[in-house]
Amino acid sequence: MNNHWFGCFFKTELLISWRQRGELINGLLFFMLVTSLFPLALGGEWALLQQMGAGVIWVAALLALLVSLERLLWQDGVDGTLEQLLLLNTPGAAYFAMLAKLLAHWLTWIIPLLLFTPILALWFGLTMEMLQTLCLALLFGSPVLCMVGAVAVALTHGLARSGILLAILLLPWCAPVLIFGTGAVSMTAMALSAAPYLALLAAGSLITMLIAPWLIVTTLKMVVA
Amino acid sequence: MEESFLKNSYILHAKSLRIVINDQVIVSNANFSVSAGEIVLILGANGSGKTTLLRTCAGLSMADNGELQRCDAYIYIGHLPAIKPMLTVIENATWMQAFGENSGYAVETALETLGLTQVKDVLCACLSAGQQRRVGMLRLLLLKAGLWILDEPLTSLDHAGILLLQHLLDDHLARGGAVAMSTHQMMTMQPHWTIKVFNLSEDDE
Numbered sequence: 001m002n003n004h005w006f007g008c009f010f011k012t013e014l015l016i017s018w019r020q021r022g023e024l025i026n027g028l029l030f031f032m033l034v035t036s037l038f039p040l041a042l043g044g045e046w047a048l049l050q051q052m053g054a055g056v057i058w059v060a061a062l063l064a065l066l067v068s069l070e071r072l073l074w075q076d077g078v079d080g081t082l083e084q085l086l087l088l089n090t091p092g093a094a095y096f097a098m099l100a101k102l103l104a105h106w107l108t109w110i111i112p113l114l115l116f117t118p119i120l121a122l123w124f125g126l127t128m129e130m131l132q133t134l135c136l137a138l139l140f141g142s143p144v145l146c147m148v149g150a151v152a153v154a155l156t157h158g159l160a161r162s163g164i165l166l167a168i169l170l171l172p173w174c175a176p177v178l179i180f181g182t183g184a185v186s187m188t189a190m191a192l193s194a195a196p197y198l199a200l201l202a203a204g205s206l207i208t209m210l211i212a213p214w215l216i217v218t219t220l221k222m223v224v225a
Numbered sequence: 226m227e228e229s230f231l232k233n234s235y236i237l238h239a240k241s242l243r244i245v246i247n248d249q250v251i252v253s254n255a256n257f258s259v260s261a262g263e264i265v266l267i268l269g270a271n272g273s274g275k276t277t278l279l280r281t282c283a284g285l286s287m288a289d290n291g292e293l294q295r296c297d298a299y300i301y302i303g304h305l306p307a308i309k310p311m312l313t314v315i316e317n318a319t320w321m322q323a324f325g326e327n328s329g330y331a332v333e334t335a336l337e338t339l340g341l342t343q344v345k346d347v348l349c350a351c352l353s354a355g356q357q358r359r360v361g362m363l364r365l366l367l368l369k370a371g372l373w374i375l376d377e378p379l380t381s382l383d384h385a386g387i388l389l390l391q392h393l394l395d396d397h398l399a400r401g402g403a404v405a406m407s408t409h410q411m412m413t414m415q416p417h418w419t420i421k422v423f424n425l426s427e428d429d430e
Binding site for chain 2: 004005008009012015016019020075079080081083084086087088089090221224225
């Protein structure tokens with residue numbers, strides 16, 4: 001293999017996402033719409049909004065992920081390039097190629113989200129410290145959501161209208177991340193250190209990043225056969 | 226090609242291959258092999274299992290029984306040209322080079338050989354089916370491989386495209402490569418090639 005193949009796969013995915021940036025906006029718009037409904041619905045209950053803010057933003061991020069996950073493997077399945085990826089037989093090549101794909105997808109989802117979270121935090125009345133912790137928690141915990149989501153997409157690959165099945169597969173596994181993610185912000189609200197929660201989220205991300213690409217490639221090889 | 230660790234230096238060897246999908250026996254007893262410089266034609270009526278057999282040879286499907294050996298460096302092109310429609314032709318070429326060892330063929334020369342120089346900066350989604358097929362064939366030039374597994378490679382190609390594929394096959398076989406191919410059109414076979422034929426329709430039990 002030429003030396004820069006991981007970079008090549010990574011850049012290719014980002015380039016394709018950029019060329020389809022209209023689709024990326026979908027997820028972001030959904031995120032913003034969902035989060036903006038809560039302050040509207042809960043009018044003057046500022047204390048309640050501040051308590052719920054982190055949780056709402058996490059859930060909206062997860063829903064935005066669900067919206068964007070469907071396109072992760074669909075196009076590649078339709079045009080035949082997924083099979084080419086699975087046929088890579090240098091040891092570890094398919095694993096890293098899938099990791100490159102997942103990392104690129106994660107970036108296209110989380111970066112717009114993180115850019116808009118400060119604005120949303122205003123709507124919920126989150127303090128600067130809470131916002132900081134929330135952004136860190138999103139940064140550390142989102143890879144888990146993305147990778148687990150990708151495993152769910154691999155399991156449902158090729159099925160028509162698999163949207164609900166995807167959600168059913170994915171949501172239970174995301175509960176721990178949501179708990180720790182909102183817990184971190186609650187700790188900051190109580191003026192305690194959120195570091196233990198953030199560390200757990202980061203550890204979860206690292207472990208999932210190790211395992212998920214292998215799971216996805218193995219699953220796809222069975223699905224495609 | 227340097228695949229000497231294979232038994233009897235076959236580049237692709239299938240013995241008593243039996244493929245069952247969803248409880249249906251698609252291929253019951255396939256036996257064929259190709260060594261350097263040879264081409265095996267998989268023939269059969271529509272629905273006889275040519276695609277399944279070639280996919281199993283490529284490693285995408287598993288055989289239930291039998292022996293299958295294949296060299297490490299091979300290229301599989303199935304019914305789909307396997308290109309990224311949201312990349313331009315030249316970007317696709319660069320992306321393809323990440324898939325294996327480079328053959329040393331320059332990207333520009335490969336585009337010229339396949340008649341794609343004029344459209345090199347066009348998004349592949351905007352190309353015709355025949356042009357997309359040609360873009361898919363870029364990997365045959367850009368990657369170094371001992372074995373080509375081609376499933377109906379003449380689909381969508383115009384006459385010039387067919388001559389082009391003939392030329393590519395000629396070069397590859399002359400350099401000691403091997404090809405396993407399914408096609409409905411016999412006219413592209415050159416007399417000086419070593420051609421083996423495996424007919425799936427005759428293989429019924």
